[in-house]
Amino acid sequence: MLSDIKTLLGKDGKRLKKPIFLLVIDALFSMIFYGMLYNVLLDLINNDFTFAKIKTYTIIMSIAFILRVIIIRIGYTGIQTEGAGATKVMRISLGNHLKNLNLGYFNQNSIGSLTNIMTNDLQDFERIITHSISDLIKTFCLSIYLLAITFFIDKQLGLIQAIVILAAVPIIYAGGQKAQKIGKDKKKVIDEVISRMVEYINGIQVFKSYNLIGDKFDRLEKSFRDFKKQSIRTEISIAPYVLIFQTIVDLSFPVLLLIAVSKFGNGNIGSKELLTFSIVNIALTNILRTFSVQYGEFRYLKLASQKLIEVYNQPEIGYIYDKSNFKNYDIEFENVSFAYEEGENILNNISFVAKEGTKTALIGPSGSGKTTITNLIARFWDIDNGIIKISGMDITSLNPDVLLKDISMVFQDVYLLNDTIYNNIKLGNQDASYEEVVKAAEVANCHSFIDKLPLGYETIVGEGGSTLSGGEKQRISIARAILKDAPIVLLDEATASLDADSEFEVKKSIDKLTKGRTVITIAHRLNTIKDADQIIVLNQGKIEEIGNHEELMKNKKRYYGMIEEMEKSKLWAI
Ligand SMILES: Nc1ncnc2c1ncn2[C@@H]1O[C@H](COP(=O)(O)OP(=O)(O)OP(=O)(O)O)[C@@H](O)[C@H]1O
Ligand SMILES: [Mg+2]
Incomplete structure (x- = not known):
């Protein structure tokens, strides 16, 4: 018992x-x-x-x-x-x-x-x-x-x-x-009530815009009704x-x-x-x-x-070594296949090498598996087939905590804690001094806007960073990554939502973050793509094309078409 x-x-x-x-x-x-x-x-x-x-x-x-x-x-x-x-x-x-x-x-x-x-x-x-x-x-x-x-x-x-x-x-x-x-x-009913509550609070802006507030939000209402019924059932039985x-x-x-x-x-x-x-x-x-x-x-x-x-009883991620001993920071994918849900492959037979100090740009339609590739390098998930190596070492043999010490990540959706700007940047390196945090903010081009705030670095950002603009949040997340100072940078650009000024600021900070590192970037901006040492064009989890800008332009396949489209829309924007 x-x-x-x-x-x-x-x-x-x-x-x-x-x-x-x-x-x-x-x-x-x-x-x-x-x-x-x-x-x-x-x-x-x-x-x-x-x-x-x-x-x-x-x-x-x-x-x-x-x-x-x-x-x-x-x-x-x-x-x-x-x-x-x-x-x-x-x-x-x-x-x-x-x-x-x-x-x-x-x-x-x-x-x-x-x-x-x-x-x-x-x-x-x-x-x-x-x-x-x-x-x-x-x-x-x-x-x-x-x-x-x-x-x-x-x-x-x-x-x-x-x-x-x-x-x-x-x-x-x-x-x-x-x-x-x-x-x-x-x-189970309580689980449902909590899920619906979290959903309601997180999405309040969206629900408001569709006039789905209060008792009109039936999903939440239903979970409350189920909870009431279940409580009565419990007592009665x-x-x-x-x-x-x-x-x-x-x-x-x-x-x-x-x-x-x-x-x-x-x-x-x-x-x-x-x-x-x-x-x-x-x-x-x-x-x-x-x-x-x-x-x-x-x-x-x-x-x-x-x-x-x-x-x-859930098994923890396995590993053999507690030390990395990386001699370089080459990243290598060998016939990697992966599925989030069994049987539904998201990546198929992905193979490429990203040499130390070079930039690899991942491009492809939405849902083609770009973010998934960066998540696999950070070993957030384990692959089903193939092997991912850093400096020739299978990353599954390494303690994930040790692996992540060498990786700076800037995510597609920036997440900020409901804490001060200072503490949000310091997440990148808990041992950093005040001066180092400010320096990282300067390099990431966010010092000037932070300095203008009445409480400066002590300003509390709302949960998820709700009190800052998209560009500001992104630059803070870049400052965080700069402070971490890791040799591998995984960058999920989300510049689409930014105006021209913010995009320029974000670009400057990204350039500083990525200089001299092994970079895998999910690129949306034409210049980043053109500048990359290697471009990987993904489609439905497969590599369709791989090479640098000149090589792929000569191929006149999907990449060529994409660049043409981008050039056109650039002209439209002007
Ligand atoms: N956590 C997850 N669980 C199950 N499926 C997922 C998960 N994350 C992504 N997927 C699925 O995997 C596929 C690839 O997703 P991924 O996020 O890698 O695409 P992406 O190329 O980064 O797209 P986008 O340009 O829109 O960011 C999509 O079909 C997506 O629905
Ligand atoms: Mg993505």
Whole structure:
């Protein structure tokens, strides 16, 4: 029952033993209240309830109270600290693990599901170790303790009580199974709600422009409706099990009491025993009622540990070497084929060499696989066939973190953190000094616009860089790449959206970024294409033509046609 949790906790699990033990001791101490009730009732029966006795009971209760406060403080603080500590370690290790997974994993899992795992499931797991387990162990120990007392009073009564509990166990177990099954569906619905929420927030501008705001945005509305339905379904399907269990336990109370009274009438047990049994029976009934609720909750929460284990079981990207030993920065593709989804090849038999210090331009229609090629060089995905080498070394043999140290990337869609401009540039090199960050910004031609902002480098850019223009965002991402100062530059140009001035600024900064490096650029501008040492024309995942501008112009094939079109549109623009 606890194997998933043990696996996830690893060595940290041992640290929970002491606080759980203390909480069990506290639970046993809580029985003193029933002990006192027993004494008071006995005194009242015997007409012996004196002031001196009240004083003694008060002192005992006070001491017990102080002891409980101390034990709870140590036990509860202990379990909270240890639990929070263990979950913190898990959060970090899970983050690292996710970083080392193939991007295919993120393709297959919705943003809602991943967010749910990193937030709700981790929180549920923390709740299991800080509350659920100790509550269940406490309740279990108390039940055994009280049952033992009943046996001690009268074996027959104890046996009947044990039979009643055992008869109710399958019901509570079935309730737990149901909670787990329904819980799985509920989690899926929550995944969907989160995905739709993220989609709604990210696309708010678009939805507004189509007047799809609020209840008109049916996708989000539907996910909320499903969530409501699923929550009601969860409550309705678990309630009968808890109700039946509690009814059995509740009914057993008067029945057992009747048996005890008749035993008393027959002289089998004395008045003290009858009194003790009545009190123990009240306590046990209450504890079993609590147990039924706790167990259902535990089974639901346990789903979180299963989901976390599933993530941990995803294989990380494999490698052999932790050091690159590159002698040069030649990039080589040998018969590379690749599919994002099995069976749907995006790249077919791609072979080319990009020599160190040269520029290779990738051109081709939208969807022809240009971005995919750069993503494969950075090993965001692993290829299905062929081999990609840097300096003759298969990149799959190298630790991806080490590989990425040698690569600067400027993506087609610039992503900026909701943080200061300074920190956004510094992402390129965490060890860079303030001066180095400013220098990179100067080289990337963004210093002048940053300097004009009231808060300069300390200006917070909105999430995804929403408060900056397209050209500004791009230059910041180039400054980031310049700061990284890597020998290989992968550049996904997206100059189409820029006006002539911004394009000129971006071009200047790109020139500085790429000087003397091995560059693979996805080029849209005529000049970049013409300047490249090698041009690769892609179409539907295949290389159609390869060569420099002059060679390809002579071929008079697709490249020739494209350049003609570009020249024409340039004339139009003028
Ligand atoms: N993460 C992904 N999962 C599944 N398919 C993808 C993924 N990324 C891209 N594709 C598909 O792979 C093909 C090539 O995409 P790619 O982004 O490499 O094209 P591209 O040449 O860069 O196009 P563009 O000029 O529009 O940027 C497309 O059909 C695209 O739909
Ligand atoms: Mg692209």
